[in-house]
Amino acid sequence: MADHKPHTSHEEHLREQHLMLDPMPRGKMNEMVMESMHTTSWKFWLVFGLLSALVAYALFYKWGVMILEGLGVAGVNRPSYWGIFLVNTVFWIGISHAGTFISAILRVFKAEFRRPFTRAAELMTTFGLIQAGFSIFMHMGRVWLSYWLMPIPNERQLWPNFHSPLSWDLLAITTYLLSSTMYLFLPLIPDLAMARDRTPDGTWQKVFYRVLALGFRGTEGEWTHLRNALNIFAFAIIPVMFSVHTIVSWDFAMATRPGWNSTIFGPYFVIGALHSGMGAVVMVLAVVRGTMKNMKYFIRPEHFEAIGKLMLIISMSWAYFFFNDYIVQWYGGDKWTKELLHWHEAGPMGWMWFGMLICNVAIPWAILWNKKWRSTPWLIFIVGLLINVGMWFERYIIVPISLTINRMPFTWRLYQPGIEVWLGIGTLAFFILLYMAASRLIPLIPVWEVQEGQMAHSLRKYGRETVVTVSELE
Amino acid sequence: MTVDLNKLHAVGAIAEEAEGKWGMVIDMDLCTGCQACVAACAMENNIPYVEEVDAGYGRSMHWIRTERFWEGEYPEVKMSAYQPMLCQQCGKAPCEPVCPAFATVHSQAEQINLQVYNRCVGTRYCANNCPYQVRSFNWRDYQDSRVRPEITILANQFNPDVTVRRRGVMEKCTFCIQRIHKAQDKAKSEGREVEDGEFTTACAQACPANAITFGRIDHPESLVAQLARSPRAAHHLEELGTLPRVTYLKEG
């Protein structure tokens, strides 16, 4: 980017700031994106190798051990029957919400700043859901029979029990995983075609892109069908997204347990999911911007600034829902709920409760209000990280810490994580590994969408003021 | 005006007035906490022991346990009555609807809560949702002789009427359903009804204090039904509307 000069005109300043006003020839842009995929240093492969080893050990080997020996190698017990498995499931499903939020809601509301990072966010959705799936299957005592939960009958025509929130969960997560994968793939097709066109014959990448691009050329018909489909997806996937985390919350809210049996859990979980999801998006964007070639062009402080604003709003909403949940429970005066709230705050894991509030509310509010601070990639990366820590704490408080307290005080017992720590690290490593692999294989920047956006943006003078104008092209 | 709450909650009324209801009365004034019921239950139902570390970590698999609490401080300290806690065989069991695999269901014939071991996939949702926390999970292969060589010999004792559970399966008190069925089969083959007191559960059979009584709680003249009408009778966590089949007789 150009150097800052005191006499730089306002127009130039705007172009510098906004990707949409800083157009570049399509061919050049394609080249930058292809370059970003193919410029791979030894550091990348080192990290990639380490993560592969970690995934092989922490996820697959340890899981194998757990399958063979039983869940006794984990820390789950009576009464904390669920433990970190469900914490991670909820956490990863939460992460997956950011992709949909950015690419669907912001698309519907035509928030133009979304354009360069919709794909990065959608990848998080799909990869996050894969980890959520791992986590929930790990949690099962007899995972080899997990197909019994699918809507297929046994030989006596006994189908799964649709009274069970877990059955709803299965339907919702399956729907969401399939939808978000399709929603990731559809806008990817033109970019895969682009990559196909720029990949020399005779390489395996050529075959890869050829197959995945499905023969897309960009004819009028193809674009029309694609645009129509994307519009339908953008609208339809929003309720699916809301339903997924609401249903996840119902796994808890439907139970006759103190602290869980709360009507506000649905929206509270959804907003929490967005909170952690947005935090994860800024982390990913900061890393992508910092480590991949040419990304400083596509991902600019303006994007962090815009996401930062969203994060602030979501953090406030989370605080609102949290307080709503808290005060109703507190005021109710139920004996067991009171014990539970006391346990949250003053129990041996009380530090986590306060940590959650600091990470989810205090720090975001303290930093994100300032435009300059929230535009600073490393700072907002830290905020995103802390929000994710805080949201993980929140789920940890909801699952194993709340499970400690029930209506039978004789059984109350602390939960000490066992092998599930490894498994959780395994899912995190697998998520990063998938992301790294994807960054080498598919264009992380939806080039055609950026081009489309740049086409629509222009500067216009109103009197002395130069302003950005966006035209409706679709 | 009197309102029949059972009529208002129509479905609950079905469960409450159902035929074929087995029930239990436990006299807490008599229970001495001696653990005979626990041992008898373990022997009857092939319940695994989990050894010291797991037992101390809340993984013991007793289907029945005696709870006790303390009141006051020395020297005014008093121990509460021992309360044997086992599956309450709820008429409206919170554990049942949450199982995605129909592995825990309400038995229409016996009016108890069944656990179908071979359909269980181990989500442990039922155990979370059990207000009485009486479900136990097979955290490991406790009954596999490849894991525990001593099982090869100890397994000679296993009751062939009761399944041996493997890892990853939830289990709980069944009101000794194998005994119920045996008695019913015998009565049927002799062309009669099962008589009150003809058989009983392993815990009730062992209890040296006779604190546990088992029988048809829907027959008003049976001993268990008479005891359940005692002014000392109470259900545990009755306010949750689970319609427990186990009645406790309080002290005093």
Add this chain to the structure above:
Amino acid sequence: MAEEKALLAVFSDIDPAADAIEQLRILGVHDDCMNVISGIPVTEAMLGRPSQWTNVPRLALGGAIAGFLVGLFLAFITPNMYTIMVGGQPFTPVPPAVIVLFEMTMLGMLISTFVGVFLDSLFPNYRPMHYVPEISDGKIAILIECPPPDAQKITDVLKKLGAESVKEAEAQHL
């Protein structure tokens, strides 16, 4: 297509391409014999082209209805195949059924939307096709099918209107 000839004219911008389309129409090339290939979505209106017909919304609706029916089957039919009482609830309670219906409807709709794109666009299609890779670099190409005698005339017109190149399109593996 034995008697038809395919020409591929490549333009660098929208305006000359729109002009070319207008000119071609004057030359008697029917809209059905033209196709615009672009690297970014260019609306029909920009090029003055007739609206494209798409089946995607209809397929989506059909999929939604099918999904809803599957949901009805799961929520209301399957529990009656092997009736089991759980927690004193009815065999086919409505509130949980709403969730099943919603999820299955959405799943049906989104899958059929996705499949609709494939059906309408004849994906996947790995046969040789008329294409030049520059399109993905931002060029706009017009693919014209015309009788062989008109080919030269059309080529000349298009070149005059600013086409970067006009050549006989060869079907090639993409």
Add this chain to the structure above:
Amino acid sequence: MSKQISRRDFLKLATAGAATTAVLTGCGPTSRFVDREPYRKMPEYTYNGISTYYATTCRECAAACGLVVRTMQGRAIKVEGNPNNPVNLGKTCARGQATLQGLYNPDRVENPVKQARGAQLSQETLDWNAATQIVADALTNTNPSEIAFLMGMAPDHLFDLVSDLAKAIGAPAPIRFGALGMFEARATLSKAAEDLFGSASMPFFDLENADVVVSFGANFLETWLSPVAFTRGFARMRRGNPERRGYFVQFEPRMSQTASKADAWIPLRPGTENLVALALGRLIAEAKGGAIPAAFASVDPVAAAAEADVIFETLERLAQTLTNAGRPLVIPGGAALGQSNGLATAEAVLALNALLGNFGLPGGVFISPLAPAQDAYHRPASAKEMTDFIAKMKSGGVKVLFVHGVNPLFELPKQLGFAEALAAVPQVISFATFPDETALASDYIFPDHHGLESWGYQRAVVSAKPVLSGAQPVVVPYFNTRATADVFLAAAALTGGTLAQAMPFADEVAFIQSKLTKLVGEEGFFAAPEINSFTAYFQQYGGWWTLDPSLATPSAANAIAKRFNASAAEFAGEGEFFFLPFVSPTLGEAGANKPWLQELADPTTTVMWNTWVEMNPATAHELGIENDDVIEIVSEAGSVEAPVYLYPAIRPDVIAMPFGQGHTAYGRFAAGRGVNPADVLGVHFNEAGDLAFAGMKVTVKKTGKIKVLSRLESRIGVYGEGLEKE
């Protein structure tokens, strides 16, 4: 006995109608046992899916509860109580239930072995002929006065046989001992009865029919004498009469399981039970008016209450309650008698009963009847008698020692020096079923069957009706074991001569029949005209007992006329804490090798699989001791280390510890687990010769180590740990 019946006929009769639900079958034609066979090869009379029930006797303690064991395809499946047996009337305790895990225990002595006092169970197996020869040689080649028989507490057929054998060869009578007898202070009770009633018998306390019960340390709901019978009696006392609820008070420094069921638990200073009993007597006598009996004349109730650290008004109220009670009963036992003044306490309590006038009345005190076919009451050896025996061993007075059914290396206080005494005996032959400490320290182990594989009979100690409980094998022996009685009989036959003539029995069944002959024609639960039918019924019903109680009424006059010395107990050792060992209610003396008994939560602390030290939380906090801190308990006799359980219901000056763990052998479930409080017990006796096991003071030291106790309870939910409100 006129003719021997065949085994087959015998068993056919023996199992017929064993219990209400019994299926009547016999066993294979060639075996006197029920074969354990693979399911594809079924024993005769055994049908797939149909259980066979056999009546027998529980051998887990000496109470002689009747069992009905459910077997299937030759495997013992489930233990149920024998509803006919007057001792337990169909009920069982946890230890009885778990006896199957002793039968099918992975750590049994599987063959006769030449143990040669090794640290591990020897692999050098012998055949039974060689084993019998070794026993025969030991019997013939040793000076009879230098042969000794050491046996378990149960008064059973083997004791009778060994007594006859000892008499025949002129050896000293067999000695019976058991840790339970030591902790119950049986010798003290019978000595008190002898002093006051003139006969050394067991007093019988009619708990069932009492309405106000005061117990001085008697843990009758746990292990004391006959816990199942007393628990049933307790239940009848509490709720048996619809008109009133029985009232129960326990004096004990620590709230035991028994005390936890009391309406009032009164923690008194250890060793002052004597004073409190006398004070109560005086208060009652004053309330009743008239002259104060001699027994209670010397005590000053206010001073006694002060010395016992009991509020005087509490005693006054209790005296009032007892005075007004219709059927008051006072029971002495357990740690109250295991003091230097234990005998005085027992006598004071019996005198208190005499004052209350309950002798011979329902809900009162009686003299236990003799069991059927018993000439006189034989009590197990007291610790003092064991000390004398050990001295004899040490001095070389014992050349051959036969040990059966007892594990003195584990059960006796270490300071008694049984290990050294054992080393001084040239030949030790053990008949242990399990490789316990004493068995491993023997020259040979000739394993006996497990109780469920054995024939026999056993006399009930605590029963209003005289009971001879019958035992029969319910399954074929799992291992290459042999009944000890058979070994002795075979050895006697080998020796030839007078011994063979004195013991002319082909096997133990013939011997048992010879003893039962006396009962033929007697009026009882069943009557049979001749011995064959009698023995058959005997096995069917699980024993023989009279239909009516035959309790004798002691004379009250002596009891209240005796003048007592009202002084508290003396304590040995320097230290700030009274040390109170008690028998683990779930493990008993020998349950540690059964995994399900280990897994049972202790009723009061809910600890599983380990030993703990109970300490008052206030005291512990003063000393900076927390839950699970391992402390060292130092007594004059030694020291042990165990983790602390902050027990809210124990006197601040008392620490308590369960007995039952701390094995160094005895199989995988027992060995190396917990500690044995007997290791710190000093050797002091009361006037009756019982060990003053609760008569010690100890010091406590923090070790800095931590051992987390496995508890069933939640420390959060029960003690509010982590939930402290500021």
